[in-house]
Amino acid sequence: MLFFSSFCLLLCILPLAVLCAEDFYKLLGIDKSASDREIKKAYRTLSKQFHPDKNPNDEAAHHKFVDISEAYEVLIDQETRKIYDQYGHDGLAQHKQGGGPQHHDPFDLFSRFFGGGGHFGHGGGQRRGPDMEVRVDVPLRDFYNGQETEFSIERQQICEDCEGSGSADGQVETCSVCGGRGMKIQKMMLAPGIFQQMQSMCDSCGGKGKTIKHACPVCKGSRVVKKASSHSLHIEKGMPRDMRIPYENEADESPDWVAGDLVVHLSEKEPELGREDEERTDGTFFRRKGKDLFWREVLSLREAWLGDWTRNLTHLDGHVVRLGRKRGQTVQPNSVEVIPEEGMPIWHEEGGHSAEEFGALHVEYVVVLPDQMDKAMEKEFWGVWEKWRKKSGVDLAKDSGRPVKSSHDEL
Known part of the structure; x- marks a missing residue:
């Protein structure tokens, strides 16, 4: 029951x-x-x-x-x-x-x-194929903002039509010449009664130990084909440009081994103006060193000497960094202004990027002098210069301690 x-x-x-x-x-x-x-x-x-x-x-x-x-x-x-x-x-x-x-x-x-x-993996006594290494160029903008993108490579893949057998009908036979060993032994007589055995690859099966009667029309019996393979690439904010990203078992395939790893080396792409509006930013031409960014700002003589100027520097993510000096504030040629928290996101290998941590932005000021000056303007400037020099000018030659060969005052 x-x-x-x-x-x-x-x-x-x-x-x-x-x-x-x-x-x-x-x-x-x-x-x-x-x-x-x-x-x-x-x-x-x-x-x-x-x-x-x-x-x-x-x-x-x-x-x-x-x-x-x-x-x-x-x-x-x-x-x-x-x-x-x-x-x-x-x-x-x-x-x-x-x-x-x-x-x-x-x-x-x-x-x-x-x-x-x-099985995947690198142990268990299984033969493992070689690793592949490729370089992927990434614009600085993607290192700053983080990005999900794709890249393609050509690699060896097991033929799908014959499932890696090399045979059009799936029939694979043991090589009758080498008995499936892939190697054959030949005897060579060195002298009467003295022989030497030599081992060489079997010519009949090409060292595979197997033979096929009807080769696969796609791979021509080689069991593998060359094909393009696409992969997703995840770039975290602030990642170093020499980062190595492994893709397990995505290297060349073969029926004879476990595929090795594909290793991607990130490198920074040479700066160029993008085609899209959001890519046409000042930040395209930032330079990176570690966690800091560097920018070179060009000023005219009037701006460097008298101040009273502003600049809106568009960053890599679109936000604006304000540069400027009030009237009367001078800027020395090749001086560097360090702006904290405006550099690269700081990336940690253990936990990625922290939203609170950024490096600094280093702005180097380059002063451009006029190539020539109108005669009337030169005369007016010279008069103002001489008046100020006589009132409170500094004698650089005298103050330097060097022998004075000729009178030469500077403001």
Whole structure:
């Protein structure tokens, strides 16, 4: 009686489980008319995103990874896809009970695409491919404000059409020449009765140990192709320009190894006026050194000598820094004014940028003298100069302590 009750309960639960199962097309983010290529592309992207090695201690990601693998295996096979399209999850369940193919280990499926036994990581005795290093030029504005952007690189990827087998029909055979070792041994006679064994790469299989009869038309049997790959780049406020950002397992792929890391080196782009209005700011030509910014402001002789001027310096985020002197306030050539809290955001590796911390802005003043002067203006200036010199001028030659060769007074 107890067995009968349990069996009835199981029959009631199974339809509910089938109804709750997520639609395979929605799970992979594709349409029902998706081609095999689109199905493979969706699987490759999602399986890397939700792989347990990249989401440790995340049960939801692990279940998602398993579900993605199941969805791929069903939709990539023409027979099971047709059953699923017509009868849904219930039809698949009946197909399995009738002796249909069972689902494989999701990690085995993953390894067919990415190599390395189905796992990411650098341990476990798995062969790991080389790292890739690229430089991405970033304008100073993005270092100041922070930015989410994208960059593309060309890298080696496992062929999607043959899933890295190199075979058009999926048939791969052990090389009959080297017996699958990829190497062959040759004997060379050095002298009568004396032989030397030499090991060399098998010419028949190219050292792979496997041969194919019908090469994949896309990769020509090489199992990999060169393709452009896009990646998101998150730049935090105040990041140093020599920052190295790693992307785990995003280097060249191969069926023979676990992909290495892609390492992005941030560098500062040479300043140039942008095309958009918000990019045409004075801040485009700031210079950066660590947490501080530097700016060179040009003044005329009148402004440096007499004051009574203002400047509105537009910063990298659009806010205005006010520069100026009141009438009678002079500015010495090449003098530097330090304005606190107007430099770069201060970035901490542990916690990013603190909204309260900024470096300083260093403004260097350059005074431009007139190339020539009108005769009447020169005469008037000279008269004013002489009058002031006689009243309270300073004899620089006398005050310097050097021998006075000729009388030469300065204001």
